[in-house]
């Protein structure tokens with residue numbers, strides 16, 4: 233049994249979680265150097281058509297940044313071109329942040345509906 237197969241099994245078991253974990257965000261935590269790039273993955277298995285990325289800053293304000301419906305961007309509330317969402321299909325909305333700045337420190341939340 234290869235290690236690759238074992239890690240795949242572990243991943244699949246995690247996927248069979250309770251219903252409320254049907255939106256998967258990875259990584260859970262990320263510490264990055266100023267100027268570097270970060271990448272967050274978000275997948276949902278709920279069959280929803282619309283996905284969202286929210287940012288919750290240090291003042292606990294929750295703001296929507298992007299919304300995609302069936303791969304199409306329907307909302308962009310960011311003021312920065314450093315935030316690059318990517319949607320390959322309705323179940324995936326990844327977020328790349330280029331050249332990170334101190335003000336990017338936040339809790340980023342992915343959701344679907």
Ligand SMILES: *[C@@H]1O[C@H](CO)[C@@H](O)[C@H](O)[C@H]1NC(C)=O
Pocket residue numbers: 308309310311312313314315316317
């Ligand atoms: C979102 O809007 C900002 C401000 O107009 C722009 O700089 C950025 O490129 C837009 N992002 C996307 C993914 O279209």
